[in-house]
Amino acid sequence: MHFSFLTLFPQLVEGYFSDSILKNARENGLISIEAIQIRDFATNAYKSVDMPQIGGGAGQVISYEVLSRAISSLQKTTNQDARQNQAQIPQQDFALDSTQDFAQECIQSTNQATDKNTSKSKNTSKNASKNTDINICKTARPHIVFLTPCAKPFTQNDAKRLAKKPHIAFVCGRYEGIDERAIEVFADEVFCIGDFILTGGELAALCMCDSIARNISGVLGNSESLQGESFENYLLEAPVFARHIKGEKILDSPLTDFSTADFGFSCQTSTKNDKNFVNFIAPSVYSKGNHSKISTLKNDLAVCKTRYFRPNLFEKWKIHNPNNPKKKG
Template identity: 45%
Template sequence: MKFTFVTLFQNIVEGYFEDSILKRAIQKNILCIEYINPRDFSSSKHNKVDDTAVGGGAGMVMNPQPLYDVLNELKTKDKDVHLIFLTPVAKPFRQNDAKRLAKKNHIAFVSGRYEGIDERVIEKYADEVFSIGDYILTGGELASLVICDAVSRNVSGVLGNSDSLSIESFENELLEAPSFSKPKNYENNCVPSEYLKGNHSKIRSLKLALSECKTKFFRPEQLLKHRTRKSYEK
């Protein structure tokens, strides 16, 4: 699977792949990463990529010309490239998006800096627009990495053990049950005794109960969703 990062700040993105599980996937040619800097496509004298906002407003907005040229070229080279824009003004990115997008062959992330990207670029080129949360980052690069990471671990071969994908938080709306490692007793704090007895059906029920507890505490709306779905399935 190929990821293209359209960004003015390749350094920010690049560093992530130098030391992560994704590095191994890149070495094994399961993932391939490409960078494109819109500045290299600017037709202005000083390779300008931004300007003040028409109609007023603070900050600089990324001009359409360099991005139109980048994205035209990308689409010409690969008509099936899936173009994702990152902005806080968008639908929230979720685990089911990560799973769905893992089936694509080529995703390009377009990151805005400054006050954002000229809306005409988004209107013309975006296949999808995502926000990673209700807060404002200084640019879309971190958001594109978050999505790239969440998508990549659903690409076959990226994680060593695909079991770890099947029982994760959000797979069934619930947050995952707590995990414990060794030793069984650490500074007088023991792991739940049921985990030690080897009765897998009992362990499963306990994990479900703990998972519901965690969800009720941290994300009550998710528990409601889970229960509603379950009652429809009956």
């Protein structure tokens, strides 16, 4: 999958992918990153990209003309790369439909073509297939996303959906914002990451990119890490506890009532001012190896946690789980 960032500060983008999971994903050819300097498309002598607002007002606005050239250039480059890479793409018909991972189909086809080679040529072909995958993603039409606080919030469901796109281009705003005409003409989607203001759109774009990338197959070392996470089925993730290094017995918590009779919604938890707070101990069910009971407890705790911290999500959970006995409260 290919990510493009249209930004005035490319260095902010590159540094984020130099460590940890996304660095490995990049090195393994699962994702590729491109930071495009918007200022390169300014035509004036000072390379300025901002203009005063029509009608007055504080702050400058990134002009439509500059963004238009930057985005159009990205689309033209995509078309040129597509023509140049035709010889590298396996000759096979692919259904370019929104529910099919085009890049993955090409990888499988490439791997089948290299099965007959020697061990040395297999290694070479494996590296070549990664490059072909990246080229395929680059040649796909970019799904253009604008970042602005005047938009719908980005959610986990959006991350999963966008992870199926071969190419996403983030347009990162600065100053007082982006000329609305650019958004209306070019945006496929517009997102914000919360009800607050950032200095620029780069941080928001990186948050989205991180969330999308971890939903791509192979990016996370353990695919089970995606299961039971917060926002799955409209619930926050259940509390997690680290194992005791010295193997001390894990006892029932003296501070929380997890009984299923009155479950949850009267959970008694201590505050930091409680002198017993430091004695909080993980529930004993976690340590007894009964996976059915552990799963049930985790679901119960997730419901309780969601009701307390995110009542809006809890209401959605109740709607989608009308027959659940724990929905009352």
